[in-house]
Amino acid sequence: MGKDIVRKCGGVPLAVKTLGSQLYSKTDEREWKLVRDSEIWELKQEDAGHILPALRLSYTRLPPHLRQCLAYCSHLQKDGTEYSSNALIRYWMAHGILDQSHVHGNMELEDIGELYFKDLWARSFFQNVTDYGIFKYLRVVELDRCSLQVLPSSIGSLKHLRYLNLSINEEITKVPNAICRLQSLQTLYLDGCENLEELPRDISELISLRTLDLTTKQTNFPENGVGCLKSLRFLGIFECSNLNSLPRETSYLASLRNLVLCSCEQLNLGNVNYQGTPLRLHKLDIFNLPRMVALPEWLQGAANTLQLLAIHECENLEALPEWLASFTSLRKLVLDSCPKLSSLPEGMRSLTSLRELVIDDCLELERRCQRDIGEDWPKISHVPHVSFQY
Structure with a gap:
């Protein structure tokens, strides 16, 4: 036949x-x-x-949905004009001829259009198609500070993308879930996106993600989300005014090296299901967390690894825990603008690796730590560099 x-x-x-x-x-x-x-x-x-x-x-x-899309192409100029597949897909979208009923899952229209185009191409209805290889080979995309309102779901086709910067796009409200198909992605910056309503629901599928900075209007992190990012090394949470808790899972905590928490007025650091999980955290920077009255218990898991602890503008922090004395790798401690912090733990002399202590704008604590005359000076006299201005 x-x-x-x-x-x-x-x-x-x-x-x-x-x-x-x-x-x-x-x-x-x-x-x-x-x-x-x-x-x-x-x-x-x-x-x-x-x-x-x-x-x-x-x-x-042809199936009816493809026949209609192909028929539309008869309107295109035949004078040698080049058309991009993205432009053609948007033409189809504008005319309402992309059929969502025959596809599975919650696919975006752009994704459906791409499937149609590839199907028609495979059937040889398009000739002289040039594959420039941008969805194939692009590694880095910088889109910070560009008044971005919508990120197209076609971003999910950049299979080799490793670095995506969407920082400080104040008008963006949603990041398409298609971004979660980027399984080579290592770095994702979403900080400064103050109107971002929520993170993509399948963000845990970013199995290679090592660095994540974010700003979101969410009140909490859903289960099986950020907390399940087992490759995460750096996490920055900035200006999340509604956020009241960290992810409850400890998968991400076990892999983190650096954690930055900044200007989250409702954030309670104690809502983590801590069960003595050993951590490998090296640096913890805390800025302007008014609800923090004490360091969270889960931080004890980093007693053998934490090298830098910096606490800034935490107006309700009342004391440092006695268990801080077990942090044998701590090399630098910064206490800045914490007015209720008036003394240091008794076991500070056990911090034999501590090389630098900075105390700034903590009036009573500064008085107690003055060289030779302060009540807390004996606790820190072994530290080579003690300063009172950050």
Whole structure:
């Protein structure tokens, strides 16, 4: 039957290729018979509208959703003008001819259009298609501070993307879930996106993500989200005015090296399901967390690894815990603008690795830590560098 069909194509390679692309995956004998025995082969050229029977036959066999998209292309200029696939997909969208009913899942219109284009291309309805390889090879995308309002879901096709910066786009409200298909992504910056309503629901699928900075209007992190990012090394949470808790899962805590928490007025650091999980945290920077009255218990898991602890503008922090004395790797401690902090733990002399202590704008604590005369000076006299201005 295949040889019969080839003979009917009259030696035209395009006709053979077009029908072949539709039949190569068909294993039902009836499909092949319908093509071979179609009445379209018998039409005269003028009756067929000067269209090769093979091409007309392949068109009539198209699914309705593809046939409509292909028919639209008859409106395009045929004077050598080049069209991008993205432009064509947007034309289809504008005319409302992208059918969402036959696809599975919550696919964006751009994704559906891309499927249609690739399907028509595979069936040889598009010729001279140049694949420039940008969705294939791009590694870095910088879109910070560019008044971005919508990020197209086609971003999910950049399979090799490793670095994506969307910082300080104050008008963006949503990041498409398609971004979660970027399994090579290592760095994602969403900080300063003050109107971002929520993070993509499948963000845990970013299995290579190592650095994440974010700003969101969410009140909490859903389960199986950020807390399940097992490759995460750096996490920055900035100006999340509604956020009241960190992710409850400890998967991300076990992998983190650096954690920055900044200007989250409602954030309670104690809402983590801590069960003595050993951490590998090296640096913890805390800025302007008014609800923090004490360091969270889960931080004890980093007693053997934490090297820098910096606490800034925490107006209600009343004391440092006695268990801080067990942080044998701590090299630098910064206490800045914490007015209620009036003394240091008794065990400070156990911090034998501590090389630098900075105390700034903590009036009572500064008084107590003055060299030789302050009540807390004996606790810190072993520290090589003690200063009172940050």
